[in-house]
Amino acid sequence: MQTMLQLTGKSLEHLQSKAGNYECSVSGLRWICNGTVSFKYQFCSWEEHMKRMKSLQYMPAGPLMDITVVTGRFDEVHLPHWICIENNHRKTNNKILDKFAVLHINDCGDDVEKVSQVTSSHVKLSEPVFSPRAVLLRMGIPVRINCNVLIYKTNTAFLTLHVYLIPRDPGLQQEMDRRQISDGYKVIKKPQPNTSLKMNDRFILTAVLKGAEITPEDLKLRCGSSPNFYEVYSQNPDTDFELVLNHKKDHQTVWKRTIRKDEYQSIDHIHAATPSAGAAGVNTTAPDGSAEKHFVDEHRTALIDRVTNVAAILDDLLDGEVISKGSYEEIMALSTRRDQMRKLFSGPLDGSGRAGKDLFYKILEKKEKFLMKDLQKKE
Structure with a gap:
């Protein structure tokens, strides 16, 4: 079995191989071909398909992959799975083997196909015909993964x-x-x-x-x-x-x-004790310079509950490069302002360091003047 290396970090991966047996070093996909084959694949999220899988009484058992053959053909394809099919005595659990299936998402909907072979790490496709594909396992039996x-x-x-x-x-x-x-x-x-x-x-x-x-x-x-x-x-x-x-x-x-x-x-961690002054001369560290909680962290609960102008604040944070475009869109997609603020705190703001929180503080003073004055009185 030859290992097929690939570049990562892109949503779409392109692979090409000559005749032989191969395994992708990233996805775990295995294939056998008698001639040159070129194909591309990308991972898909399970989240949007979960309701349908539950209605079919199946659970995900491997990554969901959309595979497209560009040239050539596969003789065999084996999809990876994460189910442990061995029992405590390292013997194959035949009850689990009978519960495997393969999901095939096409223009007509979801097809659940029988499998022809299951190993400790892969499931062999009966026919190497593609669209989004993944290994499934019948729900209702306790499994280890x-x-x-x-x-x-x-x-x-x-x-x-x-x-x-x-x-x-x-x-x-x-x-x-x-x-x-x-x-x-x-x-x-x-x-x-x-x-x-x-x-x-x-x-x-x-x-x-x-x-x-x-x-x-x-x-x-x-x-x-x-x-x-x-x-x-x-x-x-x-x-x-x-x-x-x-x-x-x-x-x-x-x-x-x-x-x-x-x-x-x-x-940043080594110099965490360096004082940092916020807008209007308010020191956002502790008075003794010991770098205790930042003002926005100290009042996290109040800000989540009481900030109303979330969209405008996110616009300024995006302009100030405190959050990325992807984070901005992810936060804006949430339905309530409290959820948006929680996501902001737990994700990009938490990762922006003191400089990012200082800018957030200044933006709050502009966009939420009365709230900030009230919180500053409590300091």
Whole structure:
């Protein structure tokens, strides 16, 4: 089996191969061809298809991929899946094998096709005919899946990590990396869990670091929906520390990795104690210059509840390059102003550092004068 390398970071990937057996290094797609074949593919989001999948009594079991053959033909194609098909004794679980299917989305709707072969990592297509395709699994049976843990460091004065637990979906990981990097976050790469985890179970993340705060307390492992994340916060870390993921029910450790000091420290973090003056001479750090919570962080709840002119504020933040065009559109698509403000705080604003929050403060003084005067009186 030859490994086919490709450039990443684009929504559409182009691949070409001569006769042979291949596996894409990013998507995990495998194919066999007796001559030269050229094709392109892109990952698709599961989210918009979830209601239909549930109505069909199926759940996603692999990445959703739209494949188009440009020239040549495939003799065999094998789609990747993230289901663990072995039981605790490392024997094949035949009950699970019978529950696999392949989704084929075409102009007439959704076709669910039988599979001709299932391996520990792939499902063979009965016919290599394309449109959006993915592996499915019949709902209603408990399954274990192979997972990834994604870690992103936000661009804030104090250490803040966003930690995601997701199925081993390269399309979702690619999209997550794109979003987080566009918001100014740094990817911290760590080895993935060595063991499969049970779908819909809950897991607790802890940090072996004095004073670290982690929210929420636990998260459910799920697929097909926008993933939630753990937020890890520490004010003044100055050492390596461990992140540990435990099963909530039996407290068994399923993943443990060391986060090293040089992986999370940055110039902004090292100089976090430098005072920064906000608009109208209001110091946005603590009076003693100790770089405690920024004014906008201190009044986060009040701002989420009481800010009304969200669109105009987002316009100014976009002009000031505090948020990207993609983040702007994502926030504006939310239906309520409170949801828009929550998204702003948890995403691009959190990643903009003190300079971004200082600009946000100045914009608030212009767009929300009475609210800001009221909050300043409470300082």
